[in-house]
Amino acid sequence: xxxxxxxxxxDGRPYMGWQRQAxxxxxxxxIEEALGRIVGAPPVVHCAGRTDAGVHALAMRAHVDLDSAIxxxxxxxxxxxxxxxxxxxxxxxxxxxxxxxxxxSCLARSYDYxxxxxxxxxxxxxGLIWRVPQRLDSDRMHEAAQQLVGRHDFTTFRSAQCQxxxxxxxxxxxxxxxxxxxxxxxxxARSFLHHQVRSMVGCLVMVGAGSWSVSDLKAALDARDRAxxxxxxxxxxxxxxxxxxxxxxSR
Amino acid sequence: xxxxxxxxxxDGRPYMGWQRQAxxxxxxxxIEEALGRIVGAPPVVHCAGRTDAGVHALAMRAHVDLDSAIxxxxxxxxxxxxxxxxxxxxxxxxxxxxxxxxxxSCLARSYDYxxxxxxxxxxxxxGLIWRVPQRLDSDRMHEAAQQLVGRHDFTTFRSAQCQxxxxxxxxxxxxxxxxxxxxxxxxxARSFLHHQVRSMVGCLVMVGAGSWSVSDLKAALDARDRAxxxxxxxxxxxxxxxxxxxxxxSR
Numbered sequence: 001x002x003x004x005x006x007x008x009x010x011d012g013r014p015y016m017g018w019q020r021q022a023x024x025x026x027x028x029x030x031i032e033e034a035l036g037r038i039v040g041a042p043p044v045v046h047c048a049g050r051t052d053a054g055v056h057a058l059a060m061r062a063h064v065d066l067d068s069a070i071x072x073x074x075x076x077x078x079x080x081x082x083x084x085x086x087x088x089x090x091x092x093x094x095x096x097x098x099x100x101x102x103x104x105s106c107l108a109r110s111y112d113y114x115x116x117x118x119x120x121x122x123x124x125x126x127g128l129i130w131r132v133p134q135r136l137d138s139d140r141m142h143e144a145a146q147q148l149v150g151r152h153d154f155t156t157f158r159s160a161q162c163q164x165x166x167x168x169x170x171x172x173x174x175x176x177x178x179x180x181x182x183x184x185x186x187x188x189a190r191s192f193l194h195h196q197v198r199s200m201v202g203c204l205v206m207v208g209a210g211s212w213s214v215s216d217l218k219a220a221l222d223a224r225d226r227a228x229x230x231x232x233x234x235x236x237x238x239x240x241x242x243x244x245x246x247x248x249x250s251r
Numbered sequence: 252x253x254x255x256x257x258x259x260x261x262d263g264r265p266y267m268g269w270q271r272q273a274x275x276x277x278x279x280x281x282i283e284e285a286l287g288r289i290v291g292a293p294p295v296v297h298c299a300g301r302t303d304a305g306v307h308a309l310a311m312r313a314h315v316d317l318d319s320a321i322x323x324x325x326x327x328x329x330x331x332x333x334x335x336x337x338x339x340x341x342x343x344x345x346x347x348x349x350x351x352x353x354x355x356s357c358l359a360r361s362y363d364y365x366x367x368x369x370x371x372x373x374x375x376x377x378g379l380i381w382r383v384p385q386r387l388d389s390d391r392m393h394e395a396a397q398q399l400v401g402r403h404d405f406t407t408f409r410s411a412q413c414q415x416x417x418x419x420x421x422x423x424x425x426x427x428x429x430x431x432x433x434x435x436x437x438x439x440a441r442s443f444l445h446h447q448v449r450s451m452v453g454c455l456v457m458v459g460a461g462s463w464s465v466s467d468l469k470a471a472l473d474a475r476d477r478a479x480x481x482x483x484x485x486x487x488x489x490x491x492x493x494x495x496x497x498x499x500x501s502r
Contacts, residue, residue: 011374056375080372089371120340121331123262124307124379 003100004075005063006031006045007092012056012235013127014087019050027051027088031062034082038075039068048106048243049192054127054235058112059091061243063102100245108172108244110188113201114237118181130201130237136208138183142176144207144214145185148200148221149174154193155224157203162194167224169193176204183208186241201233254351255326256314257282257296258343263307263486264378265338270301278302278339282313285333289326290319299357299494300443305378305486309363310342312494314353351496359423359495361439364452365488369432380433381452381488387459389434393427395458395465396436399451399472400425405444406475408454413445418475420444427455434459437492452484 008031016024020032028045036042047062070078076093083089099105114129116122117136122129148154148171155167172188185204187197203220206212212220212230220228259282267275271283279296287293298313321329327344334340350356365380367373368387373380399405399422406418423439436455438448454471457463463471463481471479 009371009374077370080370084372085377087374087377089374091369091371118342119328119331120260120342121335123260123338123340126336126338128375 001065001067001098003063003065003096003098004072005061005092005094005096005100005102006076006079006090008047008057008060008062009089009091010057010060011087011128012051012054015053017051017053017055018047018057018060024053027057027060030083030086030088031079031090034079035064035066037082038070038078039066046102048102049109049240051238051240052195052235055238055240056128057240059242060240061102061106061245063096063100102243105245106243107246108188108190109192109240110186110242110244111192111197112239112241113185113187113197113233114239115183115185115201115205116181117178117183127236130234132205132209134209136183136205137210138176138178138208140214141183141185141204141208144212144217145174145176145200145204147214147218152221153224154196154221156220156226156228157196157199158193158226159195159199160226164191164193167193169196174200195232198233198235198238199229201237203230205233206230252316252318252349254314254316254347254349255323256312256343256345256347256351256353257327257330257341259298259308259311259313260340260342261308261311262338262379263302263305266304268302268304268306269298269308269311275304278308278311281334281337281339282330282341285330286315286317288333289321289329290317297353299353300360300491302489302491303446303486306489306491307379308491310493311491312353312357312496314347314351353494356496357494358497359439359441360443360491361437361493361495362443362448363490363492364436364438364448364484365490366434366436366452366456367432368429368434378487381485383456383460385460387434387456388461389427389429389459391465392434392436392455392459395463395468396425396427396451396455398465398469403472404475405447405472407471407477407479408447408450409444409477410446410450411477415442415444418444420447425451446483449484449486449489450480452488454481456484457481 032042072093079090119133151170175186283293323344330341367382370384402421426437
């Protein structure tokens with residue numbers, strides 16, 4: 001048996017999310033079915049972090065165990081051939097130690113939430129970015145974001161469906177960066193609660209638009225109450241960008 | 252009567268091109284129909300440069316004459332509302348002098364041809380970039396491209412359907428720039444022949460992949476013969492990026 005680590009890029013628009021669902025297509029299902037066509041019975045693929053419907057990935061990490069002498073390069077090529085025409089690409093593949101686990105070995109995850117701050121409607125990026133027509137003050141958003149960095153009870157920013165044992169998380173960074181009409185919110189943590197990034201971004205946009213002050217955001221965090229939430233950002237702008245593992249260079 | 256200059260961004264995937272066609276949807280048709288819903292009878296819209304089926308624009312320039320007291324801002328907002336959900340956005344609108352003509356006043360046009368140089372298939376950008384799996388030497392492509400800069404007879408790089416009176420054009424610049432897996436070919440000229448950019452890019456990719464030498468490209472130009480052409484790049488990667496007019500800052 002060989003354990004293969006995969007790096008996966010996918011456009012989340014057509015999928016119910018990473019995880020297999022009874023009621024619609026998922027990224028996991030397509031990758032497992034492609035593997036099944038290569039090695040016989042479809043094996044189970046584990047990922048670093050499950051994503052919601054409509055959320056994208058630039059470099060999701062995953063692993064799978066195969067009883068096959070196939071090389072990592074051949075496996076990557078075969079997977080990409082069998083995944084066609086789905087917008088899912090295997091952009092990296094390597095053999096790893098048997099105790100390397102995409103989810104449990106992962107030291108940190110990072111997300112990029114992309115906003116297009118302009119009045120004109122979307123063209124190329126429908127479903128790939130959140131268009132916000134009101135002018136956003138990105139410096140103020142960044143200032144407000146720093147209040148969320150560190151170890152906190154993030155109950156306010158957690159969905160009702162969240163299955164985590166504890167609402168306490170340590171946010172390593174939450175940076176708001178504007179480049180012209182584009183705003184990126186970069187979030188990094190060991191792990192996130194369900195909807196945490198989208199909830200934080202929704203509130204930061206309220207700060208950027210002037211409907212919330214910087215201290216309103218702090219008050220929402222301190223309330224530890226989902227009812228204190230401003231609103232959730234849509235899945236469109238959310239990208240899983242990296243997972244970090246022991247022995248790999250961190251970014 | 253007021254003449255309005257429009258700046259138009261569009262995703263070319265669903266269209267037969269800019270120009271109205273009997274056999275399929277066009278960008279011009281959608282903009283003219285949207286104008287018709289705002290001012291009554293649809294007026295004619297003139298553009299800086301017609302694009303082929305599947306070719307995109309980041310900032311096409313166009314103009315239209317309207318008997319209406321509408322302000323440029325209101326016109327832009329109304330057009331964007333009526334264009335929905337087409338992937339066409341009016342990103343600029345201003346009142347201009349009656350003798351300003353999107354096509355005839357234009358001093359130069361520039362295009363960006365985008366290549367993704369990787370083995371893995373496309374995800375987010377299907378139809379929006381040309382994926383070339385063989386490793387391309389972009390420095391060599393840039394070197395070869397410099398032979399095309401200047402005033403030449405571009406018969407080799409002209410489609411059989413080209414309606415221009417002369418095959419002579421002056422290419423101001425043709426720069427090949429790599430950023431990671433992405434290669435941009437930036438072309439600027441007063442005007443281009445039909446298929447000229449895609450033909451030049453197709454040949455540059457043959458140079459980058461090593462199937463052509465730098466002097467093979469020069470020989471193809473000198474042949475002044477369409478049969479000497481390597482191959483055309485697909486429309487997917489081609490973007491009309493700018494048109495330049497008197498009194499505007501050039502790039």
